Amino acid sequence: MDADVIIVGAGPAGLCLAKSLSGRKLKILLIEQQDREALEAPIFDGREIALTQRSATLLKGLGLWDLMDGKDIAPLKDAKVIDGPNIFSMTIGHELGKGTELGWLVSNHLIRRAAWQGMQHAANANKDITLLTGAKVSDVRTSASEATVTLASGQALRSKLVVAADSRFSSTRRMMGIAAHMHDFGKNMLVCAMIFEKPHDFAAWEWFGYGQTLALLPMNPHPETGAHRASVVITLPSHAIEALMQMEPDAFNAAVAQRFNHRLGAMQLCSTRHNYPLVAVYPQRLVAQRFATVGDAAVGMHPVTAHGFNFGLLSVDALTREIATALHTRGDIGSTSLLQRYEGRQKRATLPLFWMTRLIVEIYTRESMAAKLARQVLLRVSDKVTPFKRSIAQSLSGT
Numbered sequence: 095m096d097a098d099v100i101i102v103g104a105g106p107a108g109l110c111l112a113k114s115l116s117g118r119k120l121k122i123l124l125i126e127q128q129d130r131e132a133l134e135a136p137i138f139d140g141r142e143i144a145l146t147q148r149s150a151t152l153l154k155g156l157g158l159w160d161l162m163d164g165k166d167i168a169p170l171k172d173a174k175v176i177d178g179p180n181i182f183s184m185t186i187g188h189e190l191g192k193g194t195e196l197g198w199l200v201s202n203h204l205i206r207r208a209a210w211q212g213m214q215h216a217a218n219a220n221k222d223i224t225l226l227t228g229a230k231v232s233d234v235r236t237s238a239s240e241a242t243v244t245l246a247s248g249q250a251l252r253s254k255l256v257v258a259a260d261s262r263f264s265s266t267r268r269m270m271g272i273a274a275h276m277h278d279f280g281k282n283m284l285v286c287a288m289i290f291e292k293p294h295d296f297a298a299w300e301w302f303g304y305g306q307t308l309a310l311l312p313m314n315p316h317p318e319t320g321a322h323r324a325s326v327v328i329t330l331p332s333h334a335i336e337a338l339m340q341m342e343p344d345a346f347n348a349a350v351a352q353r354f355n356h357r358l359g360a361m362q363l364c365s366t367r368h369n370y371p372l373v374a375v376y377p378q379r380l381v382a383q384r385f386a387t388v389g390d391a392a393v394g395m396h397p398v399t400a401h402g403f404n405f406g407l408l409s410v411d412a413l414t415r416e417i418a419t420a421l422h423t424r425g426d427i428g429s430t431s432l433l434q435r436y437e438g439r440q441k442r443a444t445l446p447l448f449w450m451t452r453l454i455v456e457i458y459t460r461e462s463m464a465a466k467l468a469r470q471v472l473l474r475v476s477d478k479v480t481p482f483k484r485s486i487a488q489s490l491s492g493t
């Protein structure tokens with residue numbers, strides 16, 4: 095065997111899994127199509143990731159939290175849901191959860207950098223991780239006794255278990271014949287950081303407008319000017335996003351302030367702009383013979399409930415626990431029973447919120463007169479139901 099475990103994809107999920115499995119006397123092979131330089135020094139990609147308290151605990155356990163600079167981690171105190179042009183918002187306060195904040199916000203490239211550094215420290219200390227970069231997986235086959243991964247170069251590598259961490263559009267999942275439910279919302283998201291006049295009080299906004307969806311994810315003040323700063327997410331049909339992407343900064347600033355009804359005062363772009371298609375994915379199976387999926391390959395969430403990477407960390411934790419148990423009992427780390435237990439656990443953790451998120455988006459993007467009325471009534475009624483709001487707070491904090 096070339097390895098005990100082959101992990102395909104060194105995104106945040108794949109890197110965290112390699113780190114998590116390291117030090118257990120396993121031979122780990124991590125394969126990534128990007129070059130090493132892109133992994134070593136990831137560049138800003140626009141995403142501000144809302145991490146639950148649970149995820150913060152998992153990242154601390156992996157030793158990655160301390161690799162991030164405290165000034166880059168912003169507290170998420172409250173969450174507000176706004177509907178249409180109304181001033182009213184449903185507020186999910188941190189007092190409904192179990193901490194002084196619901197969660198934390200960190201830029202995705204900083205999480206990726208910490209995950210890379212953590213994996214490197216583990217590889218150097220334990221000498222059990224081999225990294226292949228610039229290597230694209232082109233085929234995966236498994237049998238009762240082993241898995242074979244073939245690279246585009248033609249090199250074949252064998253292991254006891256293959257783990258796909260190769261994004262929501264996972265090609266290895268497809269190679270294993272696993273179908274996936276995919277929902278293309280027909281929209282794109284523009285994400286960027288902006289500074290503005292009015293304070294955000296560390297509250298996230300999810301604003302289901304008419305003809306657009308906006309989100310505001312609080313960041314710490316701008317390091318040089320001290321201005322209020324947040325990540326802005328604008329969801330629109332792709333042609334409208336493309337027009338915003340191409341606008342000169344001044345015109346863009348004015349257009350975004352207008353979209354926010356000037357509730358934040360004047361706004362100013364302070365980062366590059368990034369454009370993502372909006373596609374949610376749930377595979378029919380999370381495992382197959384000697385094969386498991388983690389991260390976005392196991393569930394590609396709509397970002398509105400901010401759970402994609404949080405679920406990714408849960409999948410890393412759940413699979414590590416199963417593998418640790420098998421090692422403890424000298425069992426097979428690729429056995430069908432182990433993989434089924436992992437699948438059951440992950441489905442229970444992710445499937446209800448996946449469909450709940452789809453339902454929320456479905457309701458809050460309908461725009462007939464009746465739907466607009468129902469949206470407003472539903473929000474105002476929900477605001478009065480404390481147990482409901484508490485359950486959202488618990489979901490946001492992962493407690």
Ligand SMILES: Cc1cc2nc3c(=O)[nH]c(=O)nc-3n(C[C@H](O)[C@H](O)[C@H](O)COP(=O)(O)OP(=O)(O)OC[C@H]3O[C@@H](n4cnc5c(N)ncnc54)[C@H](O)[C@@H]3O)c2cc1C
Binds near residue numbers: 125126230283403
């Ligand atoms: C706008 C936006 C906002 C988001 N906000 C949040 C949030 O607030 N909270 C949250 O928890 N999540 C959020 N997410 C989701 C989060 O970004 C993802 O869940 C996370 O980045 C997925 O990590 P991953 O490692 O599973 O996949 P990826 O980051 O997609 O990494 C996959 C890796 O696999 C490699 N790869 C692919 N195919 C191959 C192959 N054939 N051979 C070798 N390598 C391969 C790729 O090069 C890549 O490096 C957001 C996402 C978006 C787009």
